[in-house]
Amino acid sequence: MNLTTTDMSPEALREALIGKVKDAGYARNGAVEDALRTVERHHYVPDVELADAYANDIVVTKRTPEGEVLSCASQPGIVALLLDQLCPQRGDRVLEIGAGTGYNAALLAHLVGKEGRVTAIDVDGDIVDYASERLAAAGIGNVEVVLGDGAHGYEPGAPYDGIIASVGAYGIPDKWLSQLAPGGRLVVPLRIRGSVSRSIAFERARDGGWRSVEHAMCGFVPLRGGIADDPRSRIDLTGDNTVTLQSHQDQPFAPERLTGVLDQPRSEIWTGVTFARMESLEWMYLWLTCALPGGLRSMPAEQTAIDSGRITPMFRTGMAVPGDGELAYLAKRPGGHDSEGHELTETGVVGHGPHGGALAARVADEIRTWDRDFRHRGARFEIPADGTDTSDPTRGRFFLDRPHHPITVVWQ
Template identity: 35%
Template sequence: MTVTPTPDPAVLRAAMVASLREQDLLHSERVADALATVPRHAFAPRESDLAKVYDTHTTLEPVLFADGSQSSVVSATHIQAIQLEMADVQPGMRVLEIGSGGYNAALIAEVVGPTGAVTTVDIDAGVVERARACLTATGYDRVNVVLADAQYGVPEYAPYDRIIVTVGAADVPQAWLEQLTDTGRIVVPLRFSGITRMIAFDRTGQTLTADNYRLGGFVPMQGDGASAEQLVPITADLGLYVDPQYDVDFDVPALRAALSSAPVDLWAGTPFDMPDELAMFQLTNGGSGMVMLHAAQKAVDEGVVEPAVRHGIPVLVQGGNFAYRIKRESEKFASGYEAGVRAHGPQAQQVGEQMLALVRDWGTDHFRRGAARIVYYPAGTDVTGLAGWRSVKRHGILAISWS
């Protein structure tokens, strides 16, 4: 009988770090050393496969507690590496982590070192209890583990040089800004217009500014800071996700009829690449009719919509007409694809051309990463004369402009 040897976690950690370097996700030696040191498997469910635990793109499933509740998930290490790099945590800093699981707090504790301080907070008692136990068992009992609604931060350990949010947030609460140092940074997966972007906000007086942002998906925040997006179903397999502030009525029967009509395809003559950047540009430049279209796999399999809609895509809706971006193979562009638009409805050509103009604008003038400048203005800030796209949040205004 052949016995398969148990993999050495230290070897797996080293391979994980090497993989992250190959993906160009690690630039800080402090972050790399932390990832190579903290035993990720100690924060995973006991029955977890070690190879999966140390795979850079595997999210660790929650632990099921005896009362039927679950622990929080532990994000894939490539997401954690991106967040830590964006945060630029330095030795000696005071850091607040919002959304606890234990592992990420241990990584931060390694980076800040013995002269720094880490506080991690979660609204779920089971999550907090397990995080505290795992941190203690792995030698990171110096981390402050707090049970509270993170909407209000953790004032008793403030101020913080960094606030790292590991749950999807609908807003930037006033408490976070109040507990941030004058030169502090907040890294937050912020939800707006039906998408989430990890944004590294730097404090500039009473505002937050950023030009460093990345794609990322997170479990939504609970408690008083929970999001309240609406789903407008078009069919059983297709729907529109809209912000709570969105007050336009959709002609659902007309959109359903348009869906069954022959589409009009238009081509931009510009490259298709970086769909996350294009989506953000469309949503912040397309006006009130631009929302997110989502489809179930069945709608994709039946050819009702293109595969990209399965994960959500911006759609321009006008009355009983709608248009969304598509692509086709093309040797003219380095990406191998040309961008285009598919439109449905009685005025498909007109609506399609409006969407096509946006696609061309981005592909011609903003075809790069980091072209957006993001500013968050807390409630009460004078925004007289503020131009461009904005989203009115509960605690302030999010504004995005493009260079």
């Protein structure tokens, strides 16, 4: 007999969700899988359908009047990714930045056991109250939810064996590092530059700095309401919001100069760099966002703008590099087949604006450089001990300044 998700019990829905999470490569840690199986997600999002509570997707719980997401129950697959990276042990003390619905804190409480302690901190009083109520109703006694600016950490509970940010960050505050116990680990979804983010697990290095031990592509609702805010907005490229560009605090060019840029002269360059059908573009994205002053930015487009030919991006949510009155975005076309007969896709760059051709050419050159010299290397992230700029792009080393602590991205 075939059951639909509406006919399935919460236990069956959890098992189905765990299967999807593991198929995606997360919940590698058996303890994390056990936490996902034990903690009832629907208890923390009681106002949605049971099937939606156990979908591998976010559940939005708070928005701005403009519709931007302020708080949500994070996608379970990404939750599992972060917990895998943190790898908490029985008896650990853990600080969570961003309380959400309380679901993440419940998972952490299960992982650290009754001997451990979890503190979750959030800037919104209503979120703190909601998470506290849900955790108390579930009978979870080893979690405290407190009100405050998570960028300051929470000194009364320090030192922590682990600090995990359930919100996206651009800067890494001093308090997160100073409140970690020796051997402690920080897990943070860090916006690298532009719209490119990775969840990074940092541990202290021998030289007194910090070095990544794991990292993976992901995105999160940004930290807000305090000293480490990461405000973001949308630039209307077309005048009717059918194509927009995500803008961040590190935007080096005047946003208003980009409105109408897609109506300016168009240039098209094909790089000869190809990808297999299921191959991730994340490493090319990381290289471009490090190598180009404007970074690589998300460019959502309405289907009408694509169907009309006004824009021909790689995907509906395209990726673009802004300039001072010009824009270059990534495109694709069939790229033949590999030696085993698999289809390939070739990467191209489309430029618009008075100097759109030059910007497109620079982006194309960086794609070729990455493909030729760095495509088969791994990357790591460092928080340098003394903040010294040691950039050397020819050797795959980029120094990215930002609030609180700079980071260095190194292709190994």
